[in-house]
Amino acid sequence: MFTGLVEGIGKIISLQPYRGGLLAEISASFSLKDTDVGDSIAxxxxCLTITEIKGSTFKAHISPETLNKTTLRYKNSGDFVNLERALKFGDxxxxxxxxxxxxxIGKIVSITPIEDFWKLVVEIPSEFTPYLxxxxxxxxxxxxxxxNDFKNNLLEFMLVPHTLKVTTLCLKKPGDLVNIEIDMIAKMVYKWLSPYLESLESSKRALTLEFLKEHGFL
Incomplete structure (x- = not known):
């Protein structure tokens, strides 16, 4: 489990074929002193599993499924990536x-500088819009x-100077592809409510506090 607060930027040293997937070697911009083999890192x-550590460099396997679902299949040696180690209880x-x-995978549509800030617009697959x-x-x-706002499957964000300083988002340009992870709580709530929402739609009823109480949500 992670928080989405990037610890630092890493640089891909190499990507070697490995039994249908890849073996990645990545150099971190922060110390891995308290990190062990078997730990998760984003x-x-x-989420990848560290298989080897040497100083501030680590290795991790990338499965065929991960290559199919993420932007890692487009990465090359020398590319920069965001890194975050797993959350500890109590953090x-x-x-x-x-x-x-x-x-x-989403695509960056536009980047508009507003003094020290960036307005970022990202297009995501339309299947994810119910969770927004x-x-x-x-x-x-x-x-x-x-x-900040969205229309259909176009999402608008405002990036603060700190985010631009400590992540790879400052290196992005329109047309670049990015990995998307929807808020897991939003997905869970939608899954639980979807049968009731379908019932409401078919019966032309409204989602009210009375309806939620009737079905055990309150």
Whole structure:
């Protein structure tokens, strides 16, 4: 489990074929002194397992499924990635709960500088729009961001100077692809409510406090 608060930027040293997948070697910009083999680490929002550590460099296997679902299949040696080690119990949860299980790939539509800030617009697969709410959270390349606004499947964010300083989002340009992870709580709530929402739609009833009480939600 992660928070979407990136610890630092890593650099891909190598990507070697490994039994249908890849073996990645990545150099971290922070110390891995208290990190062990077998620990989880988010690489551009993708949960990987560390298999080897040498100084500030680690290795991790990338499965065929991960290559199929994420932007890692487009990465090359020398590319930069966001890194975050797993959350410890008792740590501050400054972002939101992020599993590191990417839902899909989005595309950057536009970047508009506003003095020291950036307005970022990202297009995501339309299948994820039922989970979106204004001021809700979503992970973009492992970075916890707040949805300022959205229209259909176009999401608008405002990136603060600190985010631009400590993540790879400052390197992005229109057309770049990014990993998307929808807020897991939003997905759970939608899954639980969807049968009732379908019932409401068919009966032309409204979602009211009385309806929620009737079905055990309050």
């Amino acid at each position: 690489v551009d929002g993708i 501050r949860l400054g972002g939101h709960l992020v599993s590191g299980h990417v839902d899909g 709410v204004k001021k809700g959270s979503i992970a973009i390349d492992g970075v916890s961001l707040t949805i």
